[in-house]
Every structure is written in C-alpha cells, then in structure tokens.
Amino acid sequence: MTDLSHIDGLVAPRSVAMIGASEDVTRIGGRPIAAMLKAGYAGRIYPVNPKRDTVQGLKCYASVDDLPEAPDAALIAVAARMVPDTIEALGRKGCKAATLFSAGFAEVGEEGLAAQTELVALAHEHGIRLLGPNTLGVYNVDIGYYGTFSSSLDTGYPKPGNIGIASQSGAFGAHLGALARDRALGVSMLITTGNEADITVADAIHWMAERDGIDVICTYMEAVNDPAALLAALDAARAAGKPVIALKAGRSAVGAQAAASHTASLTGDAVVADAVFRDHGVILVRDPEAMMDIAYAASKKIYPAAHSLGVITVSGGAGIVISDEAERIGLPMPAMPQAAQARLKALLPYASPVNPLDCTAQALNDPSLLESFTRAALEDGGYGAVLCFLTYVAGSPAVSDAILAAMKPLRAEYPDRIIAFCALGAPEVLERYDDEGILVFNDPCRAARAIHAICETRAGERATKLTAANSVTLPEHAPDEAEAKSILSEAGVACAPESRAENADEAVTAAEVLGYPVVMKILSPDIIHKSDIGAVKLNLRSEDDVRTAYDAIMQAADTHAPDAAISGVLVAKQLSGGVECLMGINRDPTFGPVAVFGLGGIFVEILDDVALRICPFDAATARDMILSIRGAPILNGARGQEPADIDALAQMLSQLSVFAAGAGERLLSIDLNPVLAMPQGQGAYALDAVIELNEGAQ
Amino acid sequence: MTDLSHIDGLVAPRSVAMIGASEDVTRIGGRPIAAMLKAGYAGRIYPVNPKRDTVQGLKCYASVDDLPEAPDAALIAVAARMVPDTIEALGRKGCKAATLFSAGFAEVGEEGLAAQTELVALAHEHGIRLLGPNTLGVYNVDIGYYGTFSSSLDTGYPKPGNIGIASQSGAFGAHLGALARDRALGVSMLITTGNEADITVADAIHWMAERDGIDVICTYMEAVNDPAALLAALDAARAAGKPVIALKAGRSAVGAQAAASHTASLTGDAVVADAVFRDHGVILVRDPEAMMDIAYAASKKIYPAAHSLGVITVSGGAGIVISDEAERIGLPMPAMPQAAQARLKALLPYASPVNPLDCTAQALNDPSLLESFTRAALEDGGYGAVLCFLTYVAGSPAVSDAILAAMKPLRAEYPDRIIAFCALGAPEVLERYDDEGILVFNDPCRAARAIHAICETRAGERATKLTAANSVTLPEHAPDEAEAKSILSEAGVACAPESRAENADEAVTAAEVLGYPVVMKILSPDIIHKSDIGAVKLNLRSEDDVRTAYDAIMQAADTHAPDAAISGVLVAKQLSGGVECLMGINRDPTFGPVAVFGLGGIFVEILDDVALRICPFDAATARDMILSIRGAPILNGARGQEPADIDALAQMLSQLSVFAAGAGERLLSIDLNPVLAMPQGQGAYALDAVIELNEGAQ
DSSP: OOOOHHHHHHHSOSEEEEETOOSOTTSTTTHHHHHHHHHTOSSEEEEEOTTOSEETTEEOBSSGGGOSSOOSEEEEOSOGGGHHHHHHHHHHHTOOEEEEOOOOSGGGOHHHHHHHHHHHHHHHHTTOEEEOSSOOEEEEGGGTEEEEOOGGGGGOOOOOOBEEEEESSHHHHHHHHHHHHHTTOOEEEEEEOTTOSSSOHHHHHHHHHHOTTOOEEEEEESOOSOHHHHHHHHHHHHHTTOOEEEEEOOGGGTTTTOOSSTGGGGOOHHHHHHHHHHHTTOEEOSSHHHHHHHHHHHTTOOOOSSOOEEEEESOHHHHHHHHHHHHHHTOOOOOOOHHHHHHHHHHSTTSOBSSSEEOTTHHHHOHHHHHHHHHHIIIIIOOSEEEEEEHHHHHOHHHHHHHHHHHHHHHHHOTTSEEEEEEOSOHHHHHHHHHTTOEEESOHHHHHHHHHHHHHHHHHTTOOOOOOOOOOOOOSSOOOHHHHHHHHHHTTOOBOOEEEESSHHHHHHHHHHHOSSEEEEEOOTTOSOTGGGTOEEEEEOSHHHHHHHHHHHHHHHHHHOTTOOOOOEEEEEOOOSSEEEEEEEEEETTTEEEEEEEESTHHHHTTOOEEEEESOOOHHHHHHHHHHSTTHHHHTTGGGOOOBOHHHHHHHHHHHHHHHHHSOTTEEEEEEEEEEEOBTTSOEEESOOEEEEOTTOO | OOOOHHHHHHHSOSEEEEETOOSOTTSTTTHHHHHHHHHTOSSEEEEEOTTOSEETTEEOBSSGGGOSSOOSEEEEOSOGGGHHHHHHHHHHHTOOEEEEOOOOSGGGOHHHHHHHHHHHHHHHHTTOEEEOSSOOEEEEGGGTEEEEOOGGGGGOOOOOOBEEEEESSHHHHHHHHHHHHHTTOOEEEEEEOTTOSSSOHHHHHHHHHHOTTOOEEEEEESOOSOHHHHHHHHHHHHHTTOOEEEEEOOGGGTTTTOOSSTGGGGOOHHHHHHHHHHHTTOEEOSSHHHHHHHHHHHTTOOOOSSOOEEEEESOHHHHHHHHHHHHHHTOOOOOOOHHHHHHHHHHSTTSOBSSSEEOTTHHHHOHHHHHHHHHHIIIIIOOSEEEEEEHHHHHOHHHHHHHHHHHHHHHHHOTTSEEEEEEOSOHHHHHHHHHTTOEEESOHHHHHHHHHHHHHHHHHTTOOOOOOOOOOOOOSSOOOHHHHHHHHHHTTOOBOOEEEESSHHHHHHHHHHHOSSEEEEEOOTTOSOTGGGTOEEEEEOSHHHHHHHHHHHHHHHHHHOTTOOOOOEEEEEOOOSSEEEEEEEEEETTTEEEEEEEESTHHHHTTOOEEEEESOOOHHHHHHHHHHSTTHHHHTTGGGOOOBOHHHHHHHHHHHHHHHHHSOTTEEEEEEEEEEEOBTTSOEEESOOEEEEOTTOO
16 A cells, blocks of 8 residues: 555645745745635645744744744755755754755756655655746645645636645646636545656545545656556546546657667657557547546546437437447447337427437427436437537527526436537526536537547446566576577467477478478578578478488588588478557556567558557456457458457467566567467467576676 | 529628517527527517517517518428428518528428428429528627527627628527637628528528628538539639638548449548539638637738738747648748748847747847848748747736737738737737737647648639530440440540451451550450450560461350351550559549549558549649649659659540540549559550440439
C-alpha cells in the first residue's frame, strides 16, 4: 500500500503558512491568502514575512520559528536561494508538507537541477515532502483551500463537484479548471506538480483514487517520471471505479526517440505510452474539451453494461448525422426489435422507429411521444445509452416542464443507463435537465463521443490480468542464431525445426529427421550476409540436393570468406504456405520491455501497422493485439488464403512477452523476423531470431 | 448563367401572403406572422384565411384572389389536398414564388410523390417556383423576413451576419441556426429545401454565392438531387471567394450501394461525394460544431497565403498540446528564424522562442511581451495564422485593456493574417477581441482545426482546371481484351505492346518486333479462364520457345475446349520489374464516371487504399491522386525498389478519365488490372483491360 498521507497535508490542510506573504493581492505571496479569505477557508492562515506585522488583515509572523504551531502545509514563495533555509526552519517546526511556488530550479538548467536535488534531500532529512518546485500549487474547493497563485481565480471560482484534476503543467491545469468552471462543471480539486522533484502526478492521481468525493480523475502529463507509481495509481483508480481521463502531450516528438533495432523504429514513446495507458483502462484524449465532455459524462457515475446507443430525434437529419458519427467511432446502434417498431409505428405513422427513432416535430406538440419513444428505447431496445436530439425544443422554457415530467420517471426507472440530451437554449433551462441526472450537450457528435468513451470504460473492466514473469538467465554474450532459437524454444517460443550439422552426412541425417524440403545455411559468427555469398540454399528436396548444397556452401565460404571460423551448417525444415509476420521486443526507457507484433513487408514498412504492449501478458491479450492490426484480415483468411493459426501466434507472442519480462535490463531487443503463421492447427514458427544484449550490464 | 431571380422573391420578398393564416402564434400558419411582426419585417404581410377578418392585428383576406397585389412570396400552410387550388389562385394573381410548409407529399410514399410531381407541373404552368413541400421555410434576418414556422425562434432570434445556411433538413438547418445564435455568430440567412420538388439546396447555395452580404455558406445535405446544378453552385461560390462548408450525411449507408465491378466495390456514394466536394473546394465536416467553428473563422474573410501556424502561449503545456494537434491534422508549424529566436531569448530568458513561442506567465505582468512575441511571429515567422493561448488571462477584465492595446496595431498592420486567441472568460470581455477582428476560441485544438480548414481553402484555389472531354465512339458490343486495349491505346492509355498472330510464323515475327521475352495467350471469346487450361505461356525468350508455346497452346485448346472459336494468339512484350497498380472507371449514379487508382493486392483488398475523382481531369490532378494513397511510398521507391514512372501513370490515368468522360452513359466500367508502373522514364502499361458496356442503351 502506497503511503500518501503527506498529500492530505498538501491538499486538505487544517492550517497553512504562506512564506513570503504579500499585502499585494496580485503577487505570488499575496494571491493565495486573498483567495482563501474570499472563499472562506475554514483552516488557519499564517502569513510569514519579517517586514510586516499584518498581511491582508491577518497577523503576520516574522519567521517560521515564530509560528504558534506546525502548519499542515507551507506555501513557499521566496527566492530560490532562500528556499533551503526555509525548509530547515519548517523542519524544525515540524511541518511535513510544502508547496514550492519558487522557480529557478531544474527548469533553468544544470545548476538549478543540482540545487533541486539537494533541496529534496534536505527536505526528506527533515521529514518534509515537496510539491514542485515551479508549481502553480493546488486548490480544494470543498474546504476553500487555495494554495495557488493562479490568476484563473480572477475570473471566478470553481464550482465544487466530484471531478479532480492532476496536471504536470500549472497553467494548463488551471486552464482545464477554468474551462470546467465556465461550463458549470464541478471540479473540486486541482493539483499541479511542476518540476516533480518529489511528488509526481502519479501520486496525485493515486491520492484522488483513494479520496472520497472524487469520482472522476482528469490528468495532463508530458513525461512519465515514475512509471511504476503511475501504473499503481492507474490500477488504484480502476479498482475504485474511477475513470482516469488523460491528455498525454508531446506526441509530435515521436520519431525523434526512435531506437536502434528494427521494430523499435516503428514505435516511439507516445505510442508505447498510449498502449500502456489503454491497458490500464485510461481514457485517452487529445483535446481539453473532449476531456471535459467525458469527465462531465462520467460525473454522473453511470457505466452501462451495454455498449450501445439508441437515438431519439426530432430531426431526421440529426439522426443520420449521429448514426454516421457513431459508426465512425465504433459505437454500436442496433435496430429496435420488430415488435417495438410496430408499436411505435402505430403511435406515429410516417416516422421511422428503427434506430435512430424519429419522433418528428410532433414531439413538440405532444411530449408523451417523447416519453413513449424513450421508454421503448430503454425497455425494448435495451441500449446502454439513449441520446435524445431535442435541440432548441428542449431549450424552450414553455416546453421544458413537459419534457421534464416525461423524463423524470424514466430516469428513476433506469438508473443504470445513460440518458443524454442534445439541447440548445438558456443555461438555466438546460440546467434543470442536468439536475435530474440527464446529460446535456449542445453538439450531438460530442455527445456520442463522450457516451462512447464511458461505455468503453466499462468494457475495459474485462481487461485480462497480467501473467507473472519467470526469471530468465541470459547468456554472457549475444547468442548466434542457433543459440537464440534454442533459448527462445526453451522459453516456449516456437522456432522452425532445425539442427546443426558439421559435415554432409550429418546434414543428410538432419534433413531426413526434419523431413524434406529443407533449407541449409552456414554457421559462422564471421559471416553476416550469408545469402550474398551463396551460403544459404533453399528448397532442398533429396539427399543429393543436400550433399550438393553442402559442398556448394563450403566452396562459397572458402572463396568469399577464407578466414572465417565455420562451425558447420544449420539445417532447417523449409516451411511454406503460411503468412509472414514479425514479432519483437524492444526496451522502452520508461516502461521496460515492450512487445511488438505486425505482418511483415509493407504493413510494417509503409503503414506502421503494428500492435504494442508492455510485457508480460497472457495469450488472450496477445490475441487481441494480433487482431487489432489493420492487416488482421490477412490472418483471418482474406485474399483466398487459409486462415492462419492465430492461437499459435498468440501463444508464441505471450511466451515471448513472459520471457522478456523475466530477462531483466540486459535484454535490449529481440527480433523474430519472419515468423511464419501456418494454416489453422499447424502452428507458428520463428524462422530467424536475433537477441541483442547490453553486454556491459550485469 | 443560371437564373436564380425566383429565389429573390422567396428569400427577400417585399410582400408576403400567408395562406392558412392563424391567430394562434404556436401554429404553422401563425408562427411566421408573429415572428415577422416581432422582428419588424419591412415588407407587407397579407394573412389569407376565409374565416377571419384580422389575424394578429393585421387585415386578413378571404382568398388569394382578394389580395391587393401579387405578393413576392406566398407561404402555404393548408392541407396537402388544398394546395393545388392555392397554387392556381396564386398563378392567377401573378405570384412567382411559393414556400410549401404543407406535408403529405413525397415523404409519405408513392401517392404523395405522384401528387407532388403534378403539383410542380401545375406550378410551372403558372410560372411559379416552389420551395418544398415539407419545408421549414426560410429566414432573412437583414430584412426581418421569417418565412418559417421553426420553433427555434422561441428561444431567441438570430444575429445578423455574413454567414448563410442552406439545408435539406428543416430541423437540422434550424439547429445550425440556433447553434450559431447561441454563440453570437452572425447568420443572416437560412434556406431549408425539404422535399426539393423544385428548388434544391444547390440553387440555394448558388443564390448565396451571388448574394452580397453573404461571405460564408454552410450546407447540410443528404442526397444530391441535381449534381450538375450543385457543381455549378460550388464553382460559383469558389469564383466568388466564398467557402462552402458542407456536412454531407448518410455516410453509414456506404457499402450498401456498392456496385458490381471490382473497383466499384471499393467506393460508394459517400466516398465519391467526398472526392467530388473536395475537388470543388468544399470544406467537409462531420460535426455541426466544427462547421460553426470554421464558419466563424471564415466570417472574418482572411485567407492567408501561407499555410502555417505560429503559436504564442502563456503555458508550455498548451503549446505542446497545440503542436500535437497541428501535426495530427497536417497544419505546419515551422520554427522561427534563428535571429528572431535570439532576439526573443534576450527579451525573456528561459522561455522557448522556437514555435510554439512561450512568453510564459510573464506576459500577464507585461503585455508588451505578448506584443513583441506576436509581432515577431507575424513579421519574422511569416506564419499565415498566429494563435495566442491566453486562456483565463485574456478573460480578466483588468488585463484585457492592455492586451487589446497590444494587439490592435498588429491587427491593423497584418490584415492578411489570421490572429486568434484561445481564451476563457465572460462573453462581454471576449467579444471585445472579436470586435477587433481577432478570432476567439475556448478550445485550442478546435482553434487549430478551424485555422487549418481556412488555410487549406486558400490552398484549394490552386486546383487545376478540368480538361474538356473528347467525344468517343464505343463499339456496339463489349470488346474482347485485344479490342479493349486497342480502343484504349488510341485514347492514349498505354497498354503493354502486343499483337495478334494467327499462326506460329506470325507469332515469331510479332515476338521479334516486340523484343524478347514475350508472353502468349489464346484469343478466343469462348475461353474465359485461359491460364487454367494452359493457354497462357510466360517468359518466352527465343523463336524456339515461341513455336513450342504456340503448339502447346493450340494443343491445350484442342483438348480442353474443342468447340471454341479460336482467332489466334495474342503475343505481348513481357514486362517485369515494375510496381503493380490498378486503374478503373466506374459509373456513379449521381456524378457519372469516376476514376479510381490504387496499388494492387492488399492495398486495395484489405486497406481500401484508393483515390477517386470524377472524370475528366488533367495529369497534374492525376499525379496528386496517385500520391494521395497511403501506399504511395512504394511508388516513390520505398522497400529498395526503383522509383516508379509516376509521370507516365499520371498521364495514363488522366487520358483514361478523358476517355471515360467522353464515352457517355453506355460506358459502365473499365478495369485495368494490373497496370505495371515501370521504373522512372520507362513508362506504365496496362497488362489487362476489361471494358463493360450497357448493351441496352444507345
């Protein structure tokens, strides 16, 4: 269990000291005090400033030592060079948590980073945990605590609610808070982590996951500074049934971070992070607005069992637009059962009761139609979510009473379904629907996207548990092809049947054990490009073929590489008729070994069509991964091929992931290319294997 | 020149008769009068109702015949069966334009459709043009004309402005209008076309294209009822420099409409329509909100020459989020020139002046920083658009004066650039920026997307002119392969060099003229699967090969198809070393012949990776099309291939399109598969050709 009690002090303190307190309410040392006084913070505020007796009407203390008690939290707004003394004083006093507004640390270069590292050591020596430095701070609307100097408060205070925001960026976090406020969305908590010298955004997420009153967590991050803590935090949130909606920025740096090995060149930080986040149930967004849309939908705490949408509309056109968007994003809109269609048709001829259910402008004159259609969608359609496109009709004060009367019983009868309106009108009219638990959006496509994200979150709960990794012993030096295959075969990764032979007789024996046809290639650590010198022979169908090929290979080696050490040949069963794939492992600097799967050729080289996942994972997960690529129809038997043995591929990929997870940091990469997926029931085999080790590491 | 003068009467009438006028302001015959009285319509309103003397305080007429003048427009709200008499009366009176609110026509089935067809004939007999039936009508805010019964007016009137909306759907069109109104966006005109018995959405677009005061046209459509008129309207809008922003709904019906031939199965109405719209400079959207975002941006009438974005930000995080989105959508964000970076660095150390340009929270204390950074972006960066992420800072009334003072001179000095803010705050504060010509968005990603669309519109102006089609004479019956190739070769579509031969000597002569190696295949209309019976021979490298192959082919035909009529063999130069592509023509029911281009194999079969365009088009356009597919890198020499002869492909595709455009309705499809694109400078050749004709048609 992670101990996050220090964050209680930072975010929900009973008392706070403002070190560097200012009378000027526009200054960093003045803003927090002004905001708390205005918001009626219930705790005790202790301004600290040697030059003043009072600050903003409060008694001011000359130093930390003069404080009447150890404050739960300290806010530090003094110059960087004065911070260490302040920390020491806080330590003496017994304060356990400090928010460091002060800038001039890691963000200004090497020297600042050194000072920051020392500062953390000093703080920990004194039992103090740090938020920042270079942070905009935190707020906690529920208790009126504003440990922040954000000017976003100049344009209004947040509305309390069950959404929390954890952001590495101060200004962007405050932007999210202000965005929520401007749309009257309840965000009780903002924690911005700045330089993350000590406390990270992962800690903030984890703390919110365990905090009563927070049901939805929004997070903005750039770097993942503590991957293990982040994954633990995400798992805690998932366990608590709180969705994490994440905007991970810095995607356009993809490619700059491409690593050396072949498969690595296809990935990149952002792509790996996406895969990891999705594995852990995170809802990924790119727009701040989409984040708030989904957070809003999630704030109602309804996660329907069915991932499907029923649409009720007063406009045929809108019904089509929503259907188009639903299909584009993958939100199913199954048709209504026939019997229910007939019933609705009797109620309202000339209207389409399929899905979308068009109750036409008649619903304007007769709100009982709206009720009948919505009830049918919930009861007969069984949709997880029902979206009613009511546009300006619902915004009319004259009509809203009747609509509310129609919907309230349905809202009560179907507590486990999402009911949403697309409506335009005055905020005070639309708020009445929201107050009854009906989601209100003004754009039907944004509504559909938010609903889809919520339904998928529920679907994500089915994610498989990770398989524990075995411990693996790696050889001292990078293995050659035969050794690599032998290591992997032992780990359960199927390689094409093959054996070494030191002379022509052994080669013939090997071929006869394996069964013709076979391929033969020279075994020599000194010959890299074997094909180029004629030291690889394919399609050998008889003893004669094998003997001729053996002589030819040895002759070729003698001619082109007279000094090479030759340890014989590798004789392998020649497989054909399968689909060529590739699998690999690459070590991500943040998340460790990442498995990659793709079809070979253009799917990888031109289309970047690969699936990624951090290791280890089970065969069911591997199967999902394999089927997620765009080229998957080829494995399923498109283009006149027999369906490939996807089960065998999945088994192999999972075993590879378990091996990689157990192999430790010395394993740099594994490249199995090609892997041949044979027709169903006939297995999958790696035809080549390269294992790359960090020879320096232990 | 299309005559659209009748639409003047419908949308900008000096007098209007309401047939079926009602005292009840919530009824269809009551709403328009109430709305016009409230809005202060400057024209004359004539209620018509035999049962009343006055309606809503206006003198009411018993019949159309009693009216004191021929009204410019008639609004008809009587029952469907009474409409013909009304039309006749209007004809007698001399009215030229009628809006038919009445429903019960084509939308209710066969009988209604028949009545509708008769009605149009009747109206045209009397010189009357019809809007509708089943339309919600039109409004024209500038003159206070509300020929509509939309209840959207219950929640407020539109704000005048230079945006017009043309919509097939009434309720959805009114939703767009209300959406614009709720965000204070000026929409002066809404025209909804309902059943389009006479006037179509194309007419409405065309009329707006020629209407002073409308600078931006938004359109919602489902069906394209008059493709020629639509293309003419789009071209008129483009010529007038007015962007058309279109939401074409009904995309999820794609696939249901797949036609018979191979290439057709890859397309579908929506995809063809997209291609056509893009060709004509239309901005395509999927969301109503995106439509309004782009319309808003366009309403400022600034179309920068440079398709590039400079970002000024007070939050490093927001800068990254915007960069990510810009990269995703293809909006270039080039770096600032080095000298300018150095200058800005001197002004504000520790801030990044590359692009995004981070002027940090310092800009809050010193708005001259904002001015310096923005000026540098405009002057030194030369960006077409500059987006300033100012969030709640710009929303603070205290700061907004300083920001306005900083930006006003820049706005004046760079009239040809987009300047946009991402800002949060009270509408009255943000409006002040908008009033100065600065775009204001509250979401930075939506801002980036709208800016991108506007910059692309300008880029679209470079679209090439269409080549005029020649007239083409097609054979009476579907041609065989050799005839098809000969027809296409004459039309400038390169086919693999080949000739017919009736005996072995002729075959040898042909092979020697063509040059070895050659392929040979039997010529018989009775043998379809030539390869299966051994009647195709590849890789013939000498006279001996040719003679042996000739005998073998004849023998095979004799054995497997003794009754087949044989007209000899086809000897063709065997080509190799190129990239396999496919080209084709398919007749779209709406837009006529559509050309398709793709690589062969999985690119087409698994990935639907094809480019489409209506015929005809020139080689430059064909080149754009070819390079637009995802697999284009293969043609450019990826995977170790030599770059293919894209110029030859483009020439061939353009010639094919010219041929198809001139061939008339009898041409159903052409399938060239494969087309071999040889290495650069060596041409491109169709290896097979199938032309399908509609044998029944003339």
